Amino acid sequence: MVRNEEYKKTGEKNKDLFTTAFKTTIPVLLGYIPLGMAFGFLLDGAGYHWIYAFIMSLFVYAGSGQFLAVALLSAGAGLTEFAIATLLLNFRHAFYGLSLLEKFSGIGKIKPYLIFALTDETYALLTTTDVPQGSSKSKFYFYIAALDHSYWIAGSVLGAVLGSVLDLNIEGMSFVLTALFVVLTIEQYFSSETRFPFIAAVGAGALSLILFSSDNMLLASIVLGTLILIGREKSMQKTQRKQNTQEYRKH
Amino acid sequence: MLNALQMFITIAVIALVTFTTRALPFIFFRSKEPPAMLAVIEKNLPPMILLLLVIYCLKDVQWLTAPYGIPELFTICVVAGLHFWKRNAMLSIFTGTALYMVLVQFNVFSFL
Numbered sequence: 001m002v003r004n005e006e007y008k009k010t011g012e013k014n015k016d017l018f019t020t021a022f023k024t025t026i027p028v029l030l031g032y033i034p035l036g037m038a039f040g041f042l043l044d045g046a047g048y049h050w051i052y053a054f055i056m057s058l059f060v061y062a063g064s065g066q067f068l069a070v071a072l073l074s075a076g077a078g079l080t081e082f083a084i085a086t087l088l089l090n091f092r093h094a095f096y097g098l099s100l101l102e103k104f105s106g107i108g109k110i111k112p113y114l115i116f117a118l119t120d121e122t123y124a125l126l127t128t129t130d131v132p133q134g135s136s137k138s139k140f141y142f143y144i145a146a147l148d149h150s151y152w153i154a155g156s157v158l159g160a161v162l163g164s165v166l167d168l169n170i171e172g173m174s175f176v177l178t179a180l181f182v183v184l185t186i187e188q189y190f191s192s193e194t195r196f197p198f199i200a201a202v203g204a205g206a207l208s209l210i211l212f213s214s215d216n217m218l219l220a221s222i223v224l225g226t227l228i229l230i231g232r233e234k235s236m237q238k239t240q241r242k243q244n245t246q247e248y249r250k251h
Numbered sequence: 252m253l254n255a256l257q258m259f260i261t262i263a264v265i266a267l268v269t270f271t272t273r274a275l276p277f278i279f280f281r282s283k284e285p286p287a288m289l290a291v292i293e294k295n296l297p298p299m300i301l302l303l304l305v306i307y308c309l310k311d312v313q314w315l316t317a318p319y320g321i322p323e324l325f326t327i328c329v330v331a332g333l334h335f336w337k338r339n340a341m342l343s344i345f346t347g348t349a350l351y352m353v354l355v356q357f358n359v360f361s362f363l
Contacts, residue, residue: 023341026341027340027341027344030348047252048252048258052258052262055259055262056262056265056266059262059263059266060262060265060266060269061269062269065265065269066265069261069265073253073261079260079261079264082261082264082265083264083265083268086264086265086268086269087268087271087272090268090269090272090273091272092272093269093272093273094272094273094275094276095296095300096273096300097273097274097275097276097277098276098289098292098293098296099292099293099294099296099297099300100276101276101277101280101285101289101293102293104277111277115270115273115274115277116270116273116274118273120304123300124300124301124304127297127301128297128301169356171352171355171356172348172351172352172354172355172356173348173352175308175323175326175347175348175351175352176344176345176347176348177308178305178308178309178323178326178327179326179327179330179343179344179345179347179348179351180344181301181304181305181308182305182327182330182331182334182343182347183330183334183340183343183344184301185298185301185302185305186331186334186335187340188297188298188301189298192294192298194295196295197295197296197297197298197299197302198298198299198302200295200299201298201299201300201301201302201303201306202302202306204299204303205302205303205306205307206306209306209310214310214311217307217310218303218304218307218310221303221306221307222299222300222303225299225300225303226292226296226299229291229292229295229296229299230288230291230292233288233291
C-alpha cells in the first residue's frame with residue numbers, strides 16, 4: 001500500500017515537472033511552429049515529399065542548417081558541399097557544449113540525446129531555467145529538449161503538408177524567438193555578478209555585423225566574443241600576478 | 252531532384268555533421284581534465300551568447316532603408332522595459348510578439 005502511494009506521488013510530481021517544462025517551452029512552441037512551417041513549405045516547394053521534412057527535422061534538427069540544406073538542394077550541390085557548409089554553419093554549437101560540460105556531467109543515459117538536441121533555443125532555456133527544487137535534473141532537461149524537438153518536427157510537417165493550402169498571415173510571429181532571447185538575456189543580467197559578458201557581446205556582435213555576411217555573423221561573433229573573454233581573463237591574471245610580486249618585494 | 256536513396260544519404264551526412272558539432276566539446280574533454288580557463292568560459296559564455304542571439308535575430312534588418320529597423324528596436328525596447336518592470340516572461344514575450352505582428356502587418360511605420 002505504502003509503495004502504491006509512493007508511486008502515485010512520484011507520478012504526480014512527474015506531471016508537475018512536465019507542466020513546468022511545458023510552460024517554459026511555450027515561447028519556443030510559438031516560434032518553432034511558424035519557422036518549422038516555413039522550412040516544410042520551402043522543402044515542399046523544392047519538390048520533395050513531406051516525409052523528408054519529417055526525417056530531416058527528426059534526425060538533423062537544426063533550424064538554419066535545414067534552411068541551408070533546402071538552398072543547397074535547389075542549387076544541386078554535392079555531398080562535400082553539404083558537409084562543409086553545414087559544419088561551418090553549425091560550428092557555433094560546439095561553443096554551447098563548452099559551457100555545458102559541468103551542467104551535463106552526471107546527467108545519465110539521457111546525455112547523448114541532450115547533446116543531439118542542443119539548438120540555439122534549447123541552449124538558451126537550459127542555461128537560464130532553474131530545475132524545480134527536489135526534481136530530477138535529467139528528467140527536466142529531457143522534457144524541455146524533447147518538447148522543443150517535437151514542436152520543430154510538428155511545425156515542419158505541418159508546413160510541408162498544409163503550407164501551400166493554408167493562407168495564414170503569420171508574418172512577424174517568429175519575433176517570439178527574438179523576444180524570448182531578450183527576456184532570457186535580462187534574466188542572465190539579473191543573475192550574473194559580472195557585466196563584462198554583455199559588453200563583450202555588444203562589441204563582438206557589432207563588429208561581426210559590419211565585417212561578416214549575415215549568414216556567418218553568429219559563428220564569427222561567438223568566436224570573437226570568446227577571444228575577448230579569454231583576453232580579458234589573461235590580462236586580469238597578469239595584473240594580479242604583477243600586484244602579487246610588487247607586494248612581495250615591498251615586504 | 253535527388254532520388255530517395257541520394258536524399259537519405261544527404262540527410263544522414265547533414266545529421267552526422269550537425270551532431271558532431273554539438274558533441275565535439277563532450278568528446279574532447281571526456282578523457283582529460285578541462286583547462287582552468289574553461290571555468291571562466293563556462294560562466295561567461297551563456298550571458299554573452301544570449302545577447303549575441305538577440306543581435307543575430309536582427310541580422311537581416313535593413314538599417315539604412317525605411318523603416319530603418321524601428322519596428323524591431325521599438326518592440327525590443329517594449330519587451331525589455333516590460334520585463335524590467337514586471338519580470339513576467341510570458342507577459343513580456345507575448346505582448347512584444349503581438350505588438351510586432353501588428354506593426355509589420357499593418358505597416359504602422361510606413362510614414363517613415
